[in-house]
Amino acid sequence: MTVKFTINGVKVEAESGDSVIDTARRYGFDIPSLCHHQAVTPYGACRVCLVEITKGGRKKITTCCNYEVLDGIDVVTDSEAIHKHRAMVLELILAEAPDAEPVKKLAAKYGVNVSRFERPKAGAAQERHDCIMCGLCVRVCTEIVEVNALAFNGRGYNRGVGGPYLEAPQSCIACGACAWVCPTDCIGFVEEDGMRKVLKWDRELPMEKDEDGRPFAPKFQLHYFKEKFGLPADIYKKAPGTR
């Protein structure tokens, strides 16, 4: 079903179920985001996508990545208030991830070059590094890779993310998808010495070799795909050496 509404006064259309952020971006409006990815369920964690939405005459500041389009709403993607709140949110995030280039860049855009807050001491359970708890890794691993290797743990300011019992997750197939989506690049994914390593989760898997002896994917990962899709046992031997 087509939904009609306005963004910054411009009439726009979207399909019901679409998010405001994706629609706005499709029309060329710039809204920052750190925890949003079209491939996974919206979560609304980082809070940098704050906009103003007027619905039924009531104006509200809200995140728009987890806001499904509705007929007749009016969206404003920038204002003094929005700018101010985004800047404060980014200041909080910058303190969490002071070394993350993408965060630094975005914060600078909002005039935040240094945070007035100190880097949080490691959470009760684990080192934070530059993690901003956006949950993209968790969602990708659960919804796309479907191995459920990762989850949040704890709550509140003690929240952490990783494998169960803070150990290397045994169901991780070292596919690297989480590292790919992480907005702060804090997971780390390398291939060396015939091993594939996901640094943050401390997971290492030996690579399977193709016919020419070139390593191309972790054994475990191939095993997983074989099981999942019921592929013949020697399928990967015949597959062209990718990567």
Added chain:
Amino acid sequence: MDLTKVDAIIENYDGDATSLLAIMQDVQDQENYLPREAVNHISTKLDVPVSRIYSMATFFESFHLEPRGKHICTVCMGTACHVRGAQRLVEHLERELKVKSGGTTEDLQFTLEEVNCVGACALGPLVIIDGEYHGNVTSTRLTKAVKNLKTREGGE
């Protein structure tokens, strides 16, 4: 732990994965904590990833992943008890039991915990020692209660 006990609990809920929280609570009620092998077992039986169970167990305050002490001292840190000086009682017990709040002594004798209001605010500040409520507690009375516990232990 005996995993057939876990099976019995799961059976009580017809193996229904939406009852995960209740199943975890029942296991913990029986064992005083949530042993790792029980978590793995629940995961297999209900077909719920371990990562999710671990996530729940660390999200909800009532779960314990480590064995707790034989004696459990719980200080109420609800607002009513707080304004009547509960913070000092926690610190007092930390000194007396030589363990940080939330922790268990190495000999597995004592666990010191906090709770937010048990609904007996009239008696605040309140400390619960092995299920027994001690109302209007003072440091003197706490010292005595702990001494009692320790001598009882020593005598056994």
Added chain:
Amino acid sequence: MALIANSAKLRSYREELVDKKAKEGKKVVAICAGTGCNAYGSPKVVAAFREEIEKQGLSDKIEIKPTGCHGFCERGTLVLMHPEKQLYQRVKPEAVAEIVDRTLKGGEVLEEHLYDNPVTGEKHRTEHEIPFYKHQERLILGKNGEIDPTSIDDYIAMGGYDGLAKALEKGPEAVLEEVKKANVRGRGGGGFPAGRKWETCKNAPSDKRYIICNADEGDPGAFMDRSILEGNPHAVIEGMIIAAFTIGSDEGYVYVRHEYPLAIERLTIALAQAREWGFLGKGILGTGLDFNIKINRGGGAFVCGESTALMMSIEGKVGEPRAKHIHTVISGLYNKPTNLNNVETYANIPLILDKGADWYIGKGTKGSPGTKIFSLVGKVNNTGLVEAEMGMTLRQIIFDIGGGIPDGNEFKAVQTGGPSGGCLPASKLDLKVDFDSLWEEGSMMGSGGMIVMDDKTCMVDVAKYFLGFLKFESCGKCTTCREGLRRLHELVTDISEGKGTEETISLIEELCDTVEAGSLCALGTTAMNPVLSTLKFFRDEYMAHVKDHRCPAGVCKELITYEITDNCNGCMVCAKRCPEDCIAGEKKQLHVIDIEKCIKCGICKDVCKFDAVRVY
């Protein structure tokens, strides 16, 4: 037991019960077995009464009835003798034999067990003479002192399930109109009109609807919901059945805190009885209504009291709130229309059906009809559960009912609304308490926590306490709440340690603004209330910490010093008890504290019998 087949049967069944009780003519002794009194040793008192009654062969004349909380927890264990409602307070097991002998048998009044009014010095014999009770309007709590919560017959005999019978006769439309007219507002925090919520849920297109009762009661320092469930569980069940009938639901849940074992136990018994008697199950009271209720135990997370988090938790997931752009009455539990109300809200419903909306709106104020139960705690003489008509002033509640501040100390503030509420100063004591007026003053009704503070309470410390609570209870999803509260707590801690500046205060205010605007659920969007309200009304106290590095209330450890004054007679007690061995002094000589080593534990002040230790 025969099922109660229809409304007519219910009425005749009730008449039989009442007749039977009248014939037996037993004197009822209601002994409070609520959590507070249990802690005082009420089970031993009950056992002693039972034993003594048995021994004296009075079993067919006297009924011993353990009940839920009577409200006056301060004076437990309470023994209430019906029908005169003569009240003995602070009863110990040792006194029981004499009470049975002289009062129950001999009709004598034992003065030493009566409540003595500290203001007038009078002794009051009956419950309604005592100021604590006299000024209350105990529409809901009143029954706690009369009903055995494990007996559905007790509830029925008192008119229980009559509201349901009337509702079934009226039909859902008429019930909805009645509830809307009564304008009963949600007692769980928001004060949203229940009738309107029911209507939206009823009209949401779906083949399935859920009814949920919120008994999570995560507010630290509040215990009214648990006390209703412990003392009068059928009132809540009846309210839920009426809601189910009105809205068109066949499945209900009570989400109750795991830390409330007694409430769970009583509720479990009550549900089983309601099923057996035919108030739950298929074809309730001979109508086409099918409805069942399950108990769901919460896992100990304050945030799970929030509607969407609660529903996530019932679905077996981590209790994280989700965005509510579509409200839960339209798409809630398992994405079906779901009506969530608080325990006390449901407990009001049978009353409204039984006595009518017109009667109900005669109580309380125009915007907030009825009563509200408060847990009146902290630095107040009569700690307990108080049910006051809406529109009573704070002063009436704290001073007339609560008996004022103990130890001759001065009233300083009252905190209402739990962790998302605010602190109101003495100048607001004449505020009429209802949903709207509290909101206007930057506080809120919340679930009804009312924490009284005196001049020994530091408001910076109070703000720090709530922030510490909330940063721990936040689910951790939103940056604004997870990091924002962590930072607010750090900043207020800085102030409490004398490290804050005026800039700290303005950063706090700036940050509060974004935490409020940018957070997903009400935990985050109201978290700044305790800080902002204390900053608004007690700014001087903040400034004393910031500018003079002084904590006027003598609470913030980093800013206080312990000192022994001339009152010291050298008894040496403090020196023996000091954990740091930092008190020196000879016998019968003035003792001195080594300030460098002192960890400010306060033990010396506690143990000194001569009031010689001073904090400044």
